[in-house]
Amino acid sequence: MNSRAYRRWAGALPLLAIAAASLAQDDSRDGEEPPALSVIPVQGNVYLIAGAGGNIAVQTGDDGVLVVDTGLPENAERVLAAIRTLSDRPIRFVVNTHVHPDHTGGNGTIGAAGTNEGFRDALRSEPVVPIYAHETVLHRLSGAIEDPIDLPVRSWPIDTYHVDKFDMYFNGESIQLRHQPNAHTDGDSIVWFRRSDVIATGDVYLTTSYPFIDVARGGSLQGIIDALNELLDLMIPDRNEEGGTLAISGHGAISDEYEVVNYRDMLTIIRDRIVALIDMGMTPEQVKAAQPTFDYDGRYGIDSTLWSTERFIETIYEEYAE
Amino acid sequence: MKKVSIVIMAGAALCALPAPAQFNLAGSWAQRQHEDRGERGGGPQIGDYTGLPINDAARLRADTWSPDQWTVPEHQCEPHPIDYAPLGPASMLITADHDPVSYDVIAWHLTFAWMNTTQTIWMDGREHPPEQAPRTWMGHSVGRWKGDILVVDISHVKEGWIRRNGVPRSDLAKITQYWILHEDILQLVTVVDDPVYLEEPSVRSVAWQAHTGYRMGPYPCSARVELDRPRGYVPHYLPGANPLLRDFSEESGIPWEATRGGAEQMYPEYQEVLKRLLSEDAQ
Numbered sequence: 117m118n119s120r121a122y123r124r125w126a127g128a129l130p131l132l133a134i135a136a137a138s139l140a141q142d143d144s145r146d147g148e149e150p151p152a153l154s155v156i157p158v159q160g161n162v163y164l165i166a167g168a169g170g171n172i173a174v175q176t177g178d179d180g181v182l183v184v185d186t187g188l189p190e191n192a193e194r195v196l197a198a199i200r201t202l203s204d205r206p207i208r209f210v211v212n213t214h215v216h217p218d219h220t221g222g223n224g225t226i227g228a229a230g231t232n233e234g235f236r237d238a239l240r241s242e243p244v245v246p247i248y249a250h251e252t253v254l255h256r257l258s259g260a261i262e263d264p265i266d267l268p269v270r271s272w273p274i275d276t277y278h279v280d281k282f283d284m285y286f287n288g289e290s291i292q293l294r295h296q297p298n299a300h301t302d303g304d305s306i307v308w309f310r311r312s313d314v315i316a317t318g319d320v321y322l323t324t325s326y327p328f329i330d331v332a333r334g335g336s337l338q339g340i341i342d343a344l345n346e347l348l349d350l351m352i353p354d355r356n357e358e359g360g361t362l363a364i365s366g367h368g369a370i371s372d373e374y375e376v377v378n379y380r381d382m383l384t385i386i387r388d389r390i391v392a393l394i395d396m397g398m399t400p401e402q403v404k405a406a407q408p409t410f411d412y413d414g415r416y417g418i419d420s421t422l423w424s425t426e427r428f429i430e431t432i433y434e435e436y437a438e
Numbered sequence: 439m440k441k442v443s444i445v446i447m448a449g450a451a452l453c454a455l456p457a458p459a460q461f462n463l464a465g466s467w468a469q470r471q472h473e474d475r476g477e478r479g480g481g482p483q484i485g486d487y488t489g490l491p492i493n494d495a496a497r498l499r500a501d502t503w504s505p506d507q508w509t510v511p512e513h514q515c516e517p518h519p520i521d522y523a524p525l526g527p528a529s530m531l532i533t534a535d536h537d538p539v540s541y542d543v544i545a546w547h548l549t550f551a552w553m554n555t556t557q558t559i560w561m562d563g564r565e566h567p568p569e570q571a572p573r574t575w576m577g578h579s580v581g582r583w584k585g586d587i588l589v590v591d592i593s594h595v596k597e598g599w600i601r602r603n604g605v606p607r608s609d610l611a612k613i614t615q616y617w618i619l620h621e622d623i624l625q626l627v628t629v630v631d632d633p634v635y636l637e638e639p640s641v642r643s644v645a646w647q648a649h650t651g652y653r654m655g656p657y658p659c660s661a662r663v664e665l666d667r668p669r670g671y672v673p674h675y676l677p678g679a680n681p682l683l684r685d686f687s688e689e690s691g692i693p694w695e696a697t698r699g700g701a702e703q704m705y706p707e708y709q710e711v712l713k714r715l716l717s718e719d720a721q
Binding site: 353373 | 633
């Protein structure tokens with residue numbers, strides 16, 4: 117990898133590490149076939165494609181195909197093949213939940229494979245597949261906000277929103293992008309398929325580990341907790357706190373309200389414990405020594421060189437000690 | 439695991455009177471509530487972890503758990519998970535789906551009285567769903583016959599509880615059921631192997647008696663806001679701050695250390711430890 121390419125991806129490395137760890141697979145092993153992607157019907161018109169980086173949600177219907185997040189760039193062709201097992205209709209829209217390359221890396225390839233007559237490339241007048249996202253995703257990719265993530269221009273969002281929500285209607289379904297300020301990053305959207313009763317959460321909700329709080333890109337634990345509370349406002353279970361509205365997590369399993377409420381509870385409890393220790397005058401080292409995440413580490417702990425349970429605690433300390 | 443296997447073998451041996459191989463589970467079954475009294479009715483007291491092979495992580499979660507959780511609407515309609523539901527109230531209706539040609543059983547459906555939860559045991563050789571598929575209270579059950587014991591491997595379970603006073607069981611647990619028929623008594627041995635919260639697998643048995651006259655009623659639940667709470671309110675105690683934790687020890691006379699659970703409490707040798715602790719408490 118040359119130095120320029122290295123710089124492009126340097127900012128994304130923590131996320132790549134998390135994606136790899138959470139999926140317990142390594143697509144880069146020389147000479148080995150990458151693991152097959154999982155294609156799982158979620159509910160209504162919505163499917164999950166897992167194993168390409170971040171989770172990918174696909175909505176299909178007579179109007180065509182809408183794709184939420186596109187995985188790592190090296191997996192884009194396999195994602196396209198997986199989409200083709202679900203529908204032979206044209207890919208019409210791509211939506212990004214946030215800027216990280218394990219969710220945006222396939223934008224160019226997947227966008228180029230589709231078409232949308234309603235949207236034209238400003239330079240060549242060719243129809244293009246519009247990529248929707250919160251405006252900070254475009255700002256970061258275009259350099260308006262300095263950021264080491266550097267995707268080709270064709271991978272950038274061409275239609276963004278800067279308010280709290282953005283409405284669409286496609287395949288007979290109302291779809292709403294809802295901005296979650298300063299959560300996993302500063303540009304998170306959750307994507308709510310209202311008829312299918314499915315929400316693609318991006319990385320504000322994971323089932324694999326503690327959340328990665330990308331402070332350098334405006335993330336915060338409080339923003340993630342707020343986003344989870346908003347998810348809970350939207351999710352309605354079927355009987356016995358099971359089924360009903362389903363959430364496609366950023367990494368890991370499909371969930372209903374119960375899993376989301378447990379994740380919210382855990383993060384709230386950890387926050388309260390760390391704040392209590394800060395109020396007692398403890399230093400970051402003392403807080404870590406007190407093991408405020410001890411009872412959850414066996415389930416959600418993470419220990420890579422770039423993101424770890426220890427760093428998770430330090431990050432929360434820094435946020436609430438201010 | 440060796441000790442667990444011995445327990446299961448012993449349980450099976452006790453039921454080794456003549457029984458038809460691959461018996462028919464279908465029918466209605468009344469629960470025999472002759473064991474685990476502490477799990478019945480009002481349930482266990484806070485801080486009672488006796489006999490549970492839990493680790494320190496489980497202990498901390500249980501110590502900081504608050505029953506106030508049940509005032510939060512999202513937690514009000516949780517039924518018991520598959521490894522706790524059989525403890526009751528759990529009279530059962532069991533039906534079968536048959537292959538229309540061979541009449542082989544494709545699936546058993548076991549509906550428990552408490553909140554009408556239904557476990558489906560697939561007998562058609564299917565595999566568990568992909569890792570990313572949703573978790574459920576009853577999990578995904580795949581059954582196979584081992585002689586005259588129906589062995590059921592359960593995956594995709596939601597996080598649940600080993601005891602309903604906050605002692606957790608993670609969604610990474612491997613749960614195995616052993617169904618054994620002894621004349622008109624149906625026995626279930628459940629083994630829970632949880633790498634997150636257990637030091638050793640938890641083993642429990644329950645029994646039902648055939649009851650042809652049993653009729654199950656509906657058990658609906660709808661969540662209600664009973665107390666105004668701030669958005670995102672999560673009831674819990676900070677570590678060391680639970681004022682209710684020692685009540686069980688003080689009221690029952692069981693030494694505090696013995697209320698804390700641990701794998702050693704599953705074995706007869708622990709009686710000697712308990713005698714010593716009681717003796718120390720008396721001094």
